[in-house]
Amino acid sequence: METLQSCSSDSGVGKTCVLLRFCDSAFSTTFISTIGIDFKIRTIDLEGRKIKLQIWDTAGQERFKTITSSYTAYYRGAMGIMLVYDITSEKSFDNIKNWIRNIEEHASADVERMLIGNKCDMADKRQVGREKSEQLAIEYGIKFMETSAKANINVEEAFTTLAKDIKAKIDKKSGPETAPTVIKPNKNHHEKKVSSFWSKCSLL
Amino acid sequence: MDSSSVSNAQMNDKLSADDDKSNNDMNFTVGEQNAKTIVCLYCDDIILRPKTGKYEQKNILLPRMDMKKTSTSSSSNDNSIPINGNDHLCDSIDYYWLVNDMFTFENVGFSKTVNNNVKYLICSNCERGPIGYCELDPTTGQLDKQFYVAFDRVKYK
Numbered sequence: 014m015e016t017l018q019s020c021s022s023d024s025g026v027g028k029t030c031v032l033l034r035f036c037d038s039a040f041s042t043t044f045i046s047t048i049g050i051d052f053k054i055r056t057i058d059l060e061g062r063k064i065k066l067q068i069w070d071t072a073g074q075e076r077f078k079t080i081t082s083s084y085t086a087y088y089r090g091a092m093g094i095m096l097v098y099d100i101t102s103e104k105s106f107d108n109i110k111n112w113i114r115n116i117e118e119h120a121s122a123d124v125e126r127m128l129i130g131n132k133c134d135m136a137d138k139r140q141v142g143r144e145k146s147e148q149l150a151i152e153y154g155i156k157f158m159e160t161s162a163k164a165n166i167n168v169e170e171a172f173t174t175l176a177k178d179i180k181a182k183i184d185k186k187s188g189p190e191t192a193p194t195v196i197k198p199n200k201n202h203h204e205k206k207v208s209s210f211w212s213k214c215s216l217l
Numbered sequence: 218m219d220s221s222s223v224s225n226a227q228m229n230d231k232l233s234a235d236d237d238k239s240n241n242d243m244n245f246t247v248g249e250q251n252a253k254t255i256v257c258l259y260c261d262d263i264i265l266r267p268k269t270g271k272y273e274q275k276n277i278l279l280p281r282m283d284m285k286k287t288s289t290s291s292s293s294n295d296n297s298i299p300i301n302g303n304d305h306l307c308d309s310i311d312y313y314w315l316v317n318d319m320f321t322f323e324n325v326g327f328s329k330t331v332n333n334n335v336k337y338l339i340c341s342n343c344e345r346g347p348i349g350y351c352e353l354d355p356t357t358g359q360l361d362k363q364f365y366v367a368f369d370r371v372k373y374k
Contacts, residue, residue: 051327
């Protein structure tokens with residue numbers, strides 16, 4: 014319990030150390046450990062913008078088909094979707110393609126997506142190669158990162174990266190934060206000011 | 218019997234009872250909405266910002282957070298729900314904060330579907346719960362747009 018108390022900040026980013034664990038935590042006696050977690054909603058405050066993320070862990074989702082039929086409305090309202098698989102489970106990675114397709118079908122077209130290979134601290138049990146995931150990410154034009162929730166590797170970076178991309182996108186759409194609410198036309202040249210290679214991919 | 222006046226009276230009782238218990242002189246509601254930020258009992262993770270939940274009275278059995286399975290003594294207690302073959306002790310909870318859009322939540326986690334009809338809400342950070350629930354439409358299998366956070370299973374800041 015003490016360890017949880019230690020990560021408290023208002024931004025939401027600072028606490029992400031445990032966010033990708035999905036029942037992999039020490040609390041084996043908690044209620045949720047017997048049922049399993051479906052998804053999480055996380056709000057990140059980035060420079061005054063509220064970024065709403067949805068996190069899915071495909072490792073726990075065994076029967077994809079039954080899931081998708083009822084999940085179509087879940088993505089609506091998410092600005093970003095984080096898809097987490099387990100690098101020590103080939104099966105969890107196999108689910109990813111289905112998820113991406115499902116998101117493409119049902120989420121709004123401009124939702125930012127990110128692929129996360131979790132448990133990268135468990136190198137000896139690795140079943141999914143890094144290259145394979147990188148390739149998939151390129152194929153779908155989404156970002157990819159390997160993380161370890163346990164060893165706290167890259168978790169915060171993953172959330173921050175996704176949040177930043179989303180913020181950049183919102184800012185581009187609505188202009189600078191201080192601007193009045195009137196949206197001016199002919200700002201197309203701004204579209205080309207992409208901040209990184211990856212955000213280019215997301216414009217597909 | 219005028220049900221609305223009863224529920225109002227109970228709501229006032231409830232609020233004053235909770236004032237005595239832990240949150241001295243705190244006003245819980247603005248209009249019908251939560252006046253304070255709603256946070257996790259254990260890790261203080263923010264669940265709902267002020268004025269995002271509507272105070273509602275509804276009697277529902279919610280499994281206990283400490284999760285004692287009662288598969289051997291279920292006969293002695295009506296307040297239990299079978300989950301994955303085990304009976305879970307429940308509390309009967311009467312007061313909730315109602316939210317109509319899941320993205321209204323600052324942070325929250327959803328359990329997998331239980332008994333084909335409900336998902337429980339948990340803290341997205343420490344994963345303790347259930348702090349609330351939402352039901353699934355029996356015909357479509359979609360989540361209903363009503364998310365209930367149990368008044369007593371969260372803190373107010």
